[in-house]
Every structure is written in structure tokens, then in C-alpha cells.
Amino acid sequence: MALLEIQDLHVRFATRDGVVHAVDGVSLSVDRGRTLGIVGESGSGKSVTALTVMGLTRLPNATIEGHVLLDGVDLLGLPDDELQKVRGRRVAMIFQDPLSSLHPLYKIGWQLGEAIQAHEHVSDKAARARALAALTEVGIPSPAERLSSYPHELSGGMRQRVMIAMALVLDPEILIADEPTTALDVTVQAQILDLVRALQADHGTAVVLITHDLGVIAETADEVAVMYAGRIAELGPLGAVIDRPEHPYTWGLLQSLPGAETSRSEPLHPIDGAPPSLISVPTGCAFHPRCPYVLPVCPAKQPALLETTAGHTVACHLPTALRREIGAEVRASLETRT
Amino acid sequence: MLRYIVGRILWGAFLLVVVSALTFLIFTVFPSADPAALRAGRQATPELIAQIRHTLGLDRPVYVQYWIFLKGLVLHFDLGYSYQNSVSVKSQIFTRLPVTLSLTAGAFVIWMLAAIPIGVISAIRPRSLLDRATMGAALVAISAPVYFLGLIALFLFSNDIGVVHLLPGAGTYAPISVSPWHWFTSLLMPWCVLAAAFAAFYARMVRGNLIDTLGEDYIRTARAKGLSERRVVMRHGLRAALTPVVTMAGLDIGILLGGAILTETVFNIPGIGRYAYDSIINSDLPAIEGTVLFGAFFIITANIFVDILYAFLDPRVRY
């Protein structure tokens, strides 16, 4: 049984401008020790999905339906105080901007200690020792001194390491990382991703990595989910989705990236239009207004997520053979562009 | 940091000199009652007035008068003698200082004890019925002037003229050394009246700051750590939201220490504010200078103190 199973999740927010369909029927699963990458642009619903797993979307104007099963227990059904025990202890989360995500007025050691003492009855001294061990493990130099530092005294890379340390200090079963490297320089990003991989190997933690960067996904994920407008467009093992993509949105994403091999003399192939508003999601397949291969059925009927090869599912009305053909072409064009 | 403090203190001293000069200037330039004539009384002859003028040194040129004053202030810390009754201004102010301190301290405690819980509750449930009610009441409290509230309070609760004979009325202040209970009850109404507007203002400020703070990313992290909502609001949210509030309070205390003139007048409390009011009425320049300088001193000191306090409260601020 998968460690985390999200079943038909729907999250809607009632706002002044209308109902925002942030997550619209998402089903995902993560196995122990594996990495699930969720890729999508702004408004794809990937962050809201993660926050809902953590129980951080229980707002007065939110409607949440579906199931989020952690080892068989439905987190959505848990009362707030029970969920609080899970949050941070069994499922931890790190966010995009480590400067604003750490409290500016408390020392690092204090914040780490608090994370520990929120869930375990340990003395201050013991908590401090564990905090020190956590900082050492994430590779922070002079960790004992850093315990007395404030977040603004550290560099961006260091701060993100602290966040990772704080998330992993209680050895959670799942780590959710929401755009953990977007705000960092590319060389620091490489360090951080390396660190997460190493820690995952040591602790056996499952990782859910949320990003808009397909390159990051290609290098870290075991499984990939491509999200668009609150729904899953394509889901499958990394090799399948990246090397044999079968959804027009995935093709568009791959082709619009200026890669290391792309030719300078050719223009890029962007996706026409812009991501839709989640208040007025297009009918049928949400991607149809931007899809170069749109069929008459696409605006009428929302495509179901159907399996195409083992473990690889796609939500698209195009015939399978055609999808595979186009997917192969897209893939080939990426390789041979010089 | 030490350099910073020393620099501020020097600058503050300079400001005090400027303030004293400006006060002198305003007094001499703008028409006011002749202090000598006031001192002389009703049956004053011109000779008597002239004699008094000479005694008080008012017949000398303005800059000489100022120079004498400044010398006395800087060298002897002497504020001169009242035109009205030749009593040392300094002694008058120091006698009254504990009174103003009592009034300020008590009001401060009450307004903070009221503002913080109200602000927090309103911030946790913005736009709820409770929030709208408290903020509406706050608006009323801010709009009502102190003397209006003070008179209403006296009318309702004071021992002598009030509807309900609950608390001692105006003019019944007794120092704490004489009778702690009496001191307390006589200040209760003034405290509440003075605190009302501040409490309202601060409640709105706490609410606003806390709402902003609760939208910050580090609050999301705190929740993600699995902390109780109570802890998230109080330890993470309030701690950040209160920093500017505390510094604002420091400044307000500095201003109040210079004398809450209206409150002291309505309740007839012998504080520095009352003294300032009397000295203006009597064109008593030394006393005016004294109260103005004291007020300026407290404000300048409060400013320096608050800036340094901010550096302790927010580690990102460094001098």
C-alpha cells in the first residue's frame, strides 16, 4: 500500500470574485522512500494540493472533498488537534523563500528546538543537542555557533538548509518541498538538491517535490505528475513522462524550454495563450483553448485519466497512437536541435 | 552601538537648547499678559509694577535674560524662579513629577491590558461581528475628547456630584505615600479616561499589525511544524506584531510624562500638566520654560530609548 494516497481531491475557495477551483479531482500516490515530482505553472493547483495534505487549507471559505490517506488513515477526516500531531511529525513541508519562511525575530536554535518540542517531550538541553545534530547533518559549517544566529545573518543556501533540517529533525515519513530552490542561485540549487537526495537515501523519507522547473524534475523524481488548471494532465514514471510524453501540455512545456541544445536561430515554441483563471476554468478539457491539436470533443467533455502504458496515465482525447507519434516527434526535436 | 547612543545624546542636548530658545522667543514675541502686572495684583501702582519688573529682571534686554537663563540651566541645572511666587521652578516640577508618573503609568497599564486582547481577538476573526463591534467602539473612544469623557465620568461616578457615588471626584488626589488606597481610587477614573483613547488606538494598531503578520510566510511554517494555533498566534504572530506597538507606546509615554494637561485639569490633579497650564495663564516664563523643557526632555529621551529598544526587539536592526 502506498504511504500517501490522495483520492479524488477537490478544493474550492469561495471568494468575492467567484469560486476558485484550485484542485479539481486530483489522485496521486507516493510510495515509501520514493520521490514524486509535481510540475506545473502558476495556477496549476500543485501548491494547494500540498497544503491540503498538510491540513493548511482548512479556512472558513474552503470546501475540501476527497480523501488523503496516510498509511490508511484519512487526514481530511481528522479533527484539528489530531491533524496537528501529524503535521510536522509524520509529514513535513518546506517552502520557497527561506528568508521569509523563517521567523526573523527568533534564533535558529530556538526555532529548531520548538519544532522538536512541539511533538516530543524532551528537555531544552536535549532539544538543543538534536538541533545541533540536525544542522551538522545538513552541512552547515560551525553549527554550534549557527544555533545562536538569526535567519537574516545567513545566506540563502544556508537558510534553506536550516529549513530542511527543521523539517527532517523529527524524521518524518514524507517531506513535501514546494519550490525549494526557485529562489536560489543555480549553483546553490544544485547543492540543495544533492542534499535532499542524500538525506532521502539516509532516512528513507518519501519526497514530494513541487516545481515549475522540468529540469529539476528530470533529475530528481521517480514519478512525475503534470498538473494544469487544478487537474492532472499526465502521470507516470519519470522515464515515461519525460522521454515518451503523451499530453499536449507536456509537449508544450518541453518545447518551450530553451535548452542546452536548442538552436539559436530558431524561435522557441511557446504555448499560445496564458494559464486560465481558476474561477472560470475552460469547459471540457481545461487545456483546449491553448492546444494545437484540439478536437471537437475537447471543449465538450473533460478527458478522464486513462492508462496508456504500465503506470503511465494521460488525460487527453487524442487517440493513443497519434499521441505516441507526436510525443516521439517532440522528443526527437529536442535532441536534434543544434 | 555605544557611539550611536552617545551621538544621540549629544544631539538631544542640542535640541533641548534649541527648544529653550524657541520658547523664549515665542514668549517675548507674542503678546501675553505682563507677568509683573499679574504679580502686582489689583491695586498695583505703576511704580510697584516697575519695581517688580526690575526685581524679576524683566527690564533687561531679551538676549541677556535668555543668557542668564541658559547659564543657570547648563551650569547649575537651575530653572529659575517663578514670576508668580518666586518659588524655585525646579522644586515645583519635581514635586509634581511623581503625580504625573502615577497618572501615566497607570493609564499605560490599563490601555495595554485592554488593547492587546481586544486587538488579538479582532485579528483572529477579522470582519466577524465581534471584530466590527470592537472596532466600532474603538472609533467612538478615539473620537471622544478627554475632557468630554472626563466630565461624563465625573458626572456618573464621582463621590460628590455623581449619579453613582463610587469613586473620589476631582481634586482628591493623594500621594501613594500618604494613603495607597486613596491614591488608587482617586486615580482610577483619570486612568480610565486617559487610557480610553489610547486603548482604542492601540487595539486598532494591534489588530492591523497582527492581521498583516499572520499573512507572513513564517506563520505558515509555524503551522506546518504542527504547533497549536494558539502558540502560532501568540508566540509567532504577536511577537512580531507587537514590536512597532511597543516602540509607539514608548513615545506616547514620553509625551504623557510631559503632562497630560487636559486630564489633569479636568480632574484637578497636581501634576506637571496642570502646572504648565497655570504657568501659561500667568505668563510665568520660568515655569513655562521649565515645563516645556521637561516635556521636551522626556520626549527626546523616550525617542532615544525607543530606538535602542527596537534594536533589541528586532535583531535585523543594528546601529
Added chain:
Amino acid sequence: MRTGTQAAPPSVSGVAGNGAQRRPGVPFLAVQDLEKRFPLTRGVFLGRERGHVHAVDGVSFEIPRGGTLGLVGESGCGKSTVARLVTRLLEPTGGRVVYDGNDITHWKTRALRPLRREIQLVFQDPYSSLNPRRTVGAIVAEPLRLQHLGTRTERRARVREMLAVVGLNPEHYNRYPHEFSGGQRQRIGIARALVTTPKLVVADEPVSALDVSIQAQILNMLAELQVEFGLTYLFIAHDLNVVRHISDRIAVMYLGKIVELSPADELHVRPIHPYTEALLSAVPTVETSARERLRGRVVLRGDPPSPVAPPSGCRFHTRCRYATEICSAVEPPLVDHGGGHLAACHHPLDGRTPVQATAT
């Protein structure tokens, strides 16, 4: 979409006034030993200088008319400062900025004003670079207004034309920025930059804040506009792939200096400076062959040092895997390794002894 406009509309295109003259054969924009020092002050009344931050410390490059130079580097390398120096929003503390043959390094505000028609900036954040209280039309028209170009009617027509050029509906003249998406706002920013028919456009991270699919649209548009209007670009970014796609030549900056300057095609294939190698290696990539090729990833130790106290000798030596004694002692000069490919390194990756040509 766009209506093809050829010539600049009447009475709007101006000639740069007071002394700026055209000189053929000279590079359009040339920057020589550019330096910008920011003092660090201490003290209460008079800030006593405690030291300096060399945000930019001896940068030289040239851009020919109609060409594109890409400037790449991580945070703290000084690339944004270079942008501001080139557009004279800041005055250099050393070196020269030569625009179209004119040394504008120390020109005063009044002298610079006519130049502002010709040199324009596109900013990174489409959310904060547009005044939320003004209509889009007013925002795009403002450069014309400030330069006293055209009558009100002419300006209005010009603005509508520019909105169409960048792919927006000219009827949205009276809308406010918040009514547009991030990508559309960036188009508005670009329209504003182009409305005075500039010759040099400095783009400071123009696509970093945009979604990937929108990035591609904007990059394509910038390339098309360059051809159509004969623009010269200085394109600043931290994403090597983006820069490579739009540039003729790329300059890699580290802590205020250029460490490598090369034709864009060559940089990926033949990086000479170890920092470039690390940057290229760090970029996560989708393409299989690139993935495999870069499997031997170079992961740098530590964080970029602060520009306040740069390392001695070669500034990169503290994080460089090839560093030796000479690297901490002597700063390597920027020299030509052949074919206009310059690098500053004591142990260049191509192993060649550098040609002793003067850096251009």
C-alpha cells in the same frame, strides 16, 4: 497580433541632442574598465568610510549595433549594477561608458536627458515595475510625455501602436495593471521601453518572474522586435539557457568581474573558466544527451562570498576545484583564448596557454 510598422511615426523620433554624434565603425556600446564602488559608512553624524563594496570591479565589453550581449551571473555578481551604470542611472566611480562614440561616463542629468530616448530599461518584476495607480496607456505614454515628443493625439496613437506591437489589444489603453497577467504586464513594460524608438535596450532579468510557457513567448517577441527595429540588447539573466538563446556573445560575471566572455554558441561546448563549467553543470536539464554528458556534475562548495570582502587573487579560488597557490596570490587577467573567446584563469579548462592579445 502585430501590425507591421516600419518607420517611426512622424515628429516622435528624435535625434539625440547636444553633441551626441554618430560615428560609423565604432562599436555601439563600449564599456572599459567599468568600476562602481559603494562606500560602507560608520559613524553617527558624518559617515566615516569604513571600506568599500566593489560591486563592479573592472568590467569591459563591447556590443555592435544590432547585436546582443548576454550577461550572466549569480546574486552579488554585479550584473544589475552594470545595467544601471550603462544606462547611467548610476555614475561609475571608474572606467568609461562609451555610447555611440560618446563618452557619457560623467555626463550630468541635463546632458543625459536626450539620451534617455535612446537607451531604455526593461525590468524584472512585472508586478512592481508598473505604477498600479495609472492606466496602461498613461504608463506607456509617459516616456513620450517626459521627452516632449509629439502632441497628445500623436502620443495616444503611438501608444496604441506599441500595444499592438507587443501583442496586446490597443483598446485596453484605459485599463489598470492589475487587470493583466504577469506575462501581459511584462509586455506593457516592453512597450513602454520601446515607445520612444530606442536604440539600446537593457533588459534586467525580463523573464525570470514569468511562467515557462510565457517566457518563451516573450523571448520570441524580443528577438523579433530586435530585428524589426534594429535594437541593440544588453540582456541580463541568471538562466544560462535563456541567455544563450537570445545572445550573440555571453559574458559570465563573478563578484564584480567578468571571468569569461565568449560567442554564445561556444560557451556550452567549450567553457574555459571553471566557474562557467560549474554553472553549466548545475543547470538541471531535460534533454537526455545533455543529462548524460553532465552526469559528472560539478557541485561547488560553499556559498558565493560577499562582495564586501572578496578573496585575494582570483576571486573564485575559494570554491574552485582546480585552485593552486598562484590562484590565491595573483589575479588572472582576461585574455583571448582564440576566436574572441576570453577567460580569466590560471588553469583554463582548454589547457591552452592564452594568446597574449588585448581583451576586446
